[in-house]
């Protein structure tokens with residue numbers, strides 16, 4: 295792969311604006327893939343359940359699902375070789391995950407580039423994610439090439455959207471390339487602009503080896519494969535290297551480029567992007583943003599490194615307590631392939647032995663759970679997601695990610711100085727007619743510092759198709775539950791949403807516990823804002839009374855904060871006689887009914903004196 299010119303770039307876009315389609319066209323135009331293969335990949339991606347359920351595709355899932363798909367679909371990070379007038383160019387397209395859970399990884403992927411294509415759908419216009427990723431790219435000093443996609447659509451409004459890009463990003467309309475990634479129109483111009491407008495990477499073969507790790511995936515046979523951008527020096531097979539941040543040492547067993555499959559090469563030179571295999575066993579060892587150097591010759595690391603941080607925690611328990619060893623084994627095997635999950639043991643009096651897992655966000659959590667169920671055939675109970683709260687005592691600060699460990703009212707009043715919760719800076723873009731609904735949504739989710747403006751420059755607010763961008767600070771705990779679903783339904787699907795971490799803010803939070811027959815059920819404990827204790831307390835006891843089957847005795851169901859009972863329902867006593875309605879002659883049916891009842895029993899979880907079926911947990915956990 296000798297060449298004269300290297301360009302490293304990413305495509306940044308809101309979901310569905312055509313990133314994968316444009317990537318495929320570029321790969322095709324440079325002869326890196328054939329048309330046939332694209333169809334195959336798309337079909338495979340379309341089969342993924344999480345994708346269908348959450349309405350998201352390719353790039354973001356590739357970060358997580360690549361391990362399952364290895365051998366079928368690769369991430370879109372790919373090197374293309376393109377010759378113009380006898381000069382060979384290596385164009386490295388670096389994939390960025392397309393979901394807010396992975397915004398940290400987006401920023402790392404962009405650190406490996408010198409330029410980015412800012413792709414905007416000419417019918418949809420600028421959306422929340424276009425803006426957030428644009429800011430990351432701009433902060434990194436990348437050369438941005440604005441591209442308007444889908445100009446073939448009858449609903450496309452290229453002039454209007456170009457003006458929008460000018461007012462939002464300060465783009466000169468003359469720089470905007472208008473394309474249809476679907477038909478291929480204008481894509482050659484994009485290719486030329488990558489060569490003409492993006493500066494080459496810099497670096498020297500003479501300087502000590504320094505490589506930037508920006509992505510990784512897991513290969514069942516070779517372990518972790520890391521994607522790296524070489525900054526200085528030469529990286530080759532047999533090199534002994536070390537991670538700057540973990541200090542672990544490895545021997546390089548293979549280097550190569552993604553073309554688009556792994557294609558071995560003898561060495562990687564400064565400015566090149568490629569993969570390395572070394573004896574790295576677990577995905578968690580590959581820290582995104584890490585700097586690799588020659589073992590024994592450390593270099594100054596790439597700036598801005600921070601380890602992946604779990605933002606959402608949940609307990610995972612087997613339905614049958616005896617199944618814990620099997621569940622733990624599956625979790626460990628899956629964690630090998632997922633660099634961002636954290637795992638700790640947890641035990642609950644209600645649910646027995648389990649694991650407390652930390653995820654980057656709720657999509658990450660859903661993908662992990664689904665993989666446990668589908669690939670490892672696990673039958674599990676997952677508790678309500680919790681964010682990490684900060685409890686400030688007089689002499690120390692403690693992060694609490696499990697509601698059972700949250701201080702109770704007595705402790706709070708005597709020892710705790712302050713409780714803080716993580717907040718995010720959210721931006722929502724909606725057509726003007728939904729603005730009121732979006733304001734309500736933000737207020738009902740404890741939004742603060744609300745501000746808004748029209749997205750289209752010079753809009754007076756009279757045009758019905760004007761769109762508004764609304765920014766506010768939201769507690770992370772408010773968006774890990776139903777916020778996204780409500781946003782979509784209350785805007786008829788028109789709102790786009792993005793957020794970034796915005797630190798911690800003091801908050802009046804309390805621990806709510808639920809008592810069945812006067813006994814607290816630890817797995818049901820919640821941390822909530824005091825202003826919501828009545829609403830949530832009532833809602834949950836109503837749900838509990840609906841899903842818990844009647845017992846042989848009357849069961850009070852209560853929600854409590856400290857000593858105060860917030861809400862109460864009573865589950866009436868009932869003597870189960872499932873065969874009562876059947877006539878004596880129907881022995882077979884009777885037997886079947888008894889079998890079913892036995893099966894039902896098997897799936898029951900005993901909460902003190904009360905039996906609660908697995909479904910009750912599912913139902914409660916899925917609709918909080």
Ligand code: GTP
Pocket residue numbers: 307308309310311312313314315316350351352353354392443444445446447473474475476477
């Ligand atoms: P994520 O992978 O979720 O980030 O989506 P994406 O941005 O990669 O979008 P993708 O390439 O999957 O395209 C989304 C949809 O738009 C698909 O149905 C494409 O066929 C369609 N599409 C992409 N480009 C064009 C285009 O130029 N014209 C038209 N009409 N449709 C397009």
